[in-house]
Amino acid sequence: MSDKLRSAAITSGPQRAPNRAMLRAVGFGDGDFNKPIVGVASGYSTITPCNKGLNILAERAQQSLRDSGCMPQIFGTITVSDGISMGTEGMKYSLVSREVIADSIETACGGQSMDGVIAIGGCDKNMPGAMIAIARMNIPAIFVYGGTIKPGKLAGCDLTVVSAFEAVGAHAAGKMDDNQLLDVERHACPGAGSCGGMFTANTMSSAIEAMGMSLIYSSTMSAEDHEKAESAAKSGEVLAAAISRQLLPRDIMTRKAFENAIIVIMAIGGSTNAVLHLLAIASAAEVPLTIDDFEVIRKRVPVLCDLKPSGKYVATDLHKAGGVPLVMKMLLDRGLLHGDCITITGQTIAEVLKDVPAEPKTDQDVIRQFTNPLYAEGHLAILRGNLAQEGCVAKISGVKKPIITGSARVFESEEHCLEVILAGGINPGDVLVIRYEGPKGGPGMREMLAPTSAIIGAGLGDAVALITDGRFSGGTYGLVVGHVAPEAFVGGNIALVEEGDSITIDASTLTLQLNVPDDEIARRRSVWKAPAPKYTRGVLAKYAKLVSSSSIGAITDGNL
Numbered sequence: 001m002s003d004k005l006r007s008a009a010i011t012s013g014p015q016r017a018p019n020r021a022m023l024r025a026v027g028f029g030d031g032d033f034n035k036p037i038v039g040v041a042s043g044y045s046t047i048t049p050c051n052k053g054l055n056i057l058a059e060r061a062q063q064s065l066r067d068s069g070c071m072p073q074i075f076g077t078i079t080v081s082d083g084i085s086m087g088t089e090g091m092k093y094s095l096v097s098r099e100v101i102a103d104s105i106e107t108a109c110g111g112q113s114m115d116g117v118i119a120i121g122g123c124d125k126n127m128p129g130a131m132i133a134i135a136r137m138n139i140p141a142i143f144v145y146g147g148t149i150k151p152g153k154l155a156g157c158d159l160t161v162v163s164a165f166e167a168v169g170a171h172a173a174g175k176m177d178d179n180q181l182l183d184v185e186r187h188a189c190p191g192a193g194s195c196g197g198m199f200t201a202n203t204m205s206s207a208i209e210a211m212g213m214s215l216i217y218s219s220t221m222s223a224e225d226h227e228k229a230e231s232a233a234k235s236g237e238v239l240a241a242a243i244s245r246q247l248l249p250r251d252i253m254t255r256k257a258f259e260n261a262i263i264v265i266m267a268i269g270g271s272t273n274a275v276l277h278l279l280a281i282a283s284a285a286e287v288p289l290t291i292d293d294f295e296v297i298r299k300r301v302p303v304l305c306d307l308k309p310s311g312k313y314v315a316t317d318l319h320k321a322g323g324v325p326l327v328m329k330m331l332l333d334r335g336l337l338h339g340d341c342i343t344i345t346g347q348t349i350a351e352v353l354k355d356v357p358a359e360p361k362t363d364q365d366v367i368r369q370f371t372n373p374l375y376a377e378g379h380l381a382i383l384r385g386n387l388a389q390e391g392c393v394a395k396i397s398g399v400k401k402p403i404i405t406g407s408a409r410v411f412e413s414e415e416h417c418l419e420v421i422l423a424g425g426i427n428p429g430d431v432l433v434i435r436y437e438g439p440k441g442g443p444g445m446r447e448m449l450a451p452t453s454a455i456i457g458a459g460l461g462d463a464v465a466l467i468t469d470g471r472f473s474g475g476t477y478g479l480v481v482g483h484v485a486p487e488a489f490v491g492g493n494i495a496l497v498e499e500g501d502s503i504t505i506d507a508s509t510l511t512l513q514l515n516v517p518d519d520e521i522a523r524r525r526s527v528w529k530a531p532a533p534k535y536t537r538g539v540l541a542k543y544a545k546l547v548s549s550s551s552i553g554a555i556t557d558g559n560l
Contacts, residue, residue, distance in 0.1 A: 005243070006113045006139070007037035032071050036115035036243045040065070040074040041105045041130065043121040043146070048081030050122035050201060053192040053223045054146045057120050057232040061144065064236025065118070070243070072236075073112065077104045077130075079123045082447060082473065083161045083195060087418065092444030094125060095471070096543045098280070099556050101129025106136055115139065116243045118235060122146030122194050122223070124474070127204040128277035131213070134249050135285035140242040141249050142344050143214045144235045145205040147223030148315040149193030159188045160196045162309055162475035165449055169457020172422040176457075193223030197308030199474030202315045203270035204277060206324045210264035211257045212343030213249065216352055220319035238345055247346060253285045256338040260328075260349065262294055263336055266301040266378030267327050268318070269311065271474030272393045272482055273447075275380060279553030291382055291391045291551050295510070298378030301336060303397060304368050310397045310477040311374070313366045321366040322357065329356040330370055383481060385513040386521070387467070387493050387503070390485035390551035392512055394505070395472065399479050400462045402507035405515070406431040410499050413437070414448055414470070421454045428463035431503045435494050436531065437470030438487025439554040443535065443544035449473035452480055465505050467512065469494055469550070481505055481512055485551040489531065496524040 010019050011033040020033055040061055044054035058074055065072040080090070080097040101121075109117050116139050119130035127143065134141040152159030167184040170176040176184075194201035205219035215235055221228045241247075258278060265274045275294055282289035304327060307313050318324075331337040332353060339350030360367040368374055379397035396402060406429045411417035417434050420426060432451070439445045448468055455461055456478060465479040469487035472480055486492030493514060497503070502515035514521070535541040546556040 005036050005115045007115050008034055010113050026073070028071060036070045036240070037112065038065050038070045038072050038239065038243070039109050039112070039114040039117040040072050041077055041108065041117055041119040042074055043077050043079045043123070043126045045079055047079055048084060048123050049149060049189055049192050050081065050194040051079050051126070051146060054120050054122055056229055057144055057146060060229045060233040061118050061120065061236040064233040065240060068237050068240035070240050073114070075108045077101050079126055082124050086165070086447060086473065087414065087450035091446040092442050092540060094447065095439070095445045095554060096539060098125040098129040098132070099543065101125060102132035102136070105130060105133035109137055109139065116239055117141045118144060118239050120144040120146065120232070122201065124200040124204070124273065127201065127208060128281060131208065131281045132284045134213070135253060135281055138248050138250050140239060140247060142235050142239045142242070143208050144232050145214060145219055147193050147221050147225070147228045148202055149196045150190055150222055150224065150316055151196050151314045152187040152190050154183055154187040158314055159184065160308060160314060160475065161188055162197065162449070162453060164188045165453030165475070166457040169421070169454035172454065173458040175459070191224055195475065196314040196316065197475060198269050198271070198305070198315065199309065200271040200273040203265060203274050203474055206268055206270065207261040207265055207274055207278065209324050210261045210328060212252050212341055212349060214344070216325050217323050220315045220323045222316050222319070241346070242344055245346065247344065250285055252342050252344060253287065254341065255287050255289070257341045258282050258287055258289050259297065260338050260341060262297045263301050263331060264324060264328060266298055266380065267303060267331060268305045268324070269303050269307050269374070269379055269397055272380060272395050272472050273474060275393050276471065276483060276550060276553055280555050283553055283555050283558060294380060295382040298380060301378045302370070302373035303375040303379050304330065304370065304373050306366060306368065306374055309475045317366045321364045322360060325353055325356045326360060326367060329353045329358050333358045334370065381507055381510055383505070383510045383512040385511045387512045387514045388484045390549055392481050392484040394481045394507055395477060396507045397477065399507065401479065403505070404431065404465045404479060405502060405504040406465060408433050408497050408499060408501040408503050410435070410497055414446055414451060418451045418454060421451055421458065426455070426460060426464055428460065430464045431505070432464060432466040433494065433497050434466065434468040434470060435488035437468055438489055439547040439550055440544045441487050441489025442470065443540050443547070445471050445550065445554060447471045447473040448482070449475055452476045452478060467503070467505070479505060483550040484512070485549045487550070491525070491528065491530065493521065495528060496521055
């Protein structure tokens with residue numbers, strides 16, 4: 001039915017009278033049955049401030065679609081608050097929620113034969129979850145980001161949720177008293193919106209804008225500002241036009257578009273989670289993309305933005321300074337961006353950026369001059385070695401010592417590691433190894449924000465390193481290496497590390513090495529036994545059976 005809208009097939013003809021009868025009950029009139037039916041997939045909830053404001057955006061998008069000649073149908077999808085679940089068993093559901101979101105959007109749109117979908121999300125997994133569904137279905141679609149939170153303020157300093165995690169470490173180290181800790185807690189998150197630094201939510205919203213699947217400037221708008229609702233309304237208009245001319249996601253989400261997303265992520269100093277999510281979205285879109293592509297791109301793209309967690313500023317500051325479009329124009333003018341990629345508006349990237357300034361203003365330092373970057377090369381490095389034969393991801397921005405050889409401190413869970421850090425049991429030069437936290441072993445690949453923030457808060461950020469087969473929050477910085485693959489649960493060499501082993505992390509040679517003779521590694525492997533699954537029923541058990549290696553995006557439909 002490429003020559004006609006999908007919904008027309010279920011709303012026309014005498015045999016479709018029952019369908020029309022039910023649609024009348026939800027607001028359809030005689031003149032509505034041959035209009036495009038458009039899903040409004042909303043992640044609205046009061047589970048997290050990230051999604052608190054999405055209902056307003058969904059309502060604006062619905063009205064805009066109606067005004068544009070479409071029939072919108074709103075439906076909900078879930079979210080898990082990473083910040084609230086962090087450091088708990090609940091964090092195991094975070095990455096799983098990406099798949100649930102993708103499956104739920106695909107199910108609703110497929111089940112109702114919708115002609116298009118506008119997906120509205122806020123918290124970290126909302127965005128890649130929606131984009132996976134959009135790529136799978138390949139019906140006209142646009143993404144609307146719920147917006148970033150405004151910074152908290154305390155004693156003249158900007159705060160984010162990561163400030164609270166770091167305050168816990170400072171408190172445990174005796175550097176902060178109870179009242180100071182409570183002050184940080186009270187002021188860190190002042191209202192609606194996703195975590196305010198260049199953490200995972202703002203990273204993925206920026207990547208989607210760079211790919212052309214959301215509107216210009218939309219990725220860094222504040223959730224509480226009027227322009228965010230206006231952008232949602234405009235997104236409805238743009239989607240209606242895309243449906244009319246059948247502009248499909250896979251027309252937009254090409255290999256070049258994914259390269260643009262990676263280029264922008266490097267330039268803005270984005271989250272390690274972008275590697276995992278872009279690999280998964282590319283898989284759904286059937287676009288060839290590998291973990292090594294990130295390393296190739298990293299070497300030619302400088303970090304231009306001074307943003308938290310390792311920098312000074314938050315996403316609202318980036319927006320005021322010119323946002324992602326200004327960064328893109330700087331890259332485009334220097335031949336680093338593919339300007340011929342189509343966007344959801346039907347215009348090319350070059351056309352969309354036509355009137356955007358090519359240089360940052362000189363009265364700000366959020367976006368650096370191209371000749372004076374924060375770092376000459378990108379910050380997300382792909383390391384390999386006998387501890388990560390399939391690769392792993394290191395965030396090397398703000399790292400004072402890119403090379404460390406230290407003594408392994410081995411932990412079988414995040415909780416045990418955090419207990420030791422807070423008890424003062426970690427020494428300079430230690431290399432912390434947290435394992436059995438991978439996609440299958442966790443299951444769910446938890447983020448290690450609690451221990452990494454505790455390390456920073458204790459003043460050990462430049463003195464110790466941490467490696468894990470789990471993930472890191474976008475708020476993590478320091479010499480940390482995540483997504484180690486193969487993971488411990490499937491017999492990766494990270495499972496064979498013993499307390500006191502020498503480990504080398506070398507960001508300059510892109511190496512992660514267990515300094516143990518091969519014959520000793522072979523001996524340890526001969527006696528290693530796979531642990532029993534931690535869950536045998538329910539969503540975590542299903543996920544653990546289906547999920548792939550993190551090196552290809554921790555996808556769940558790759559080998560079906």
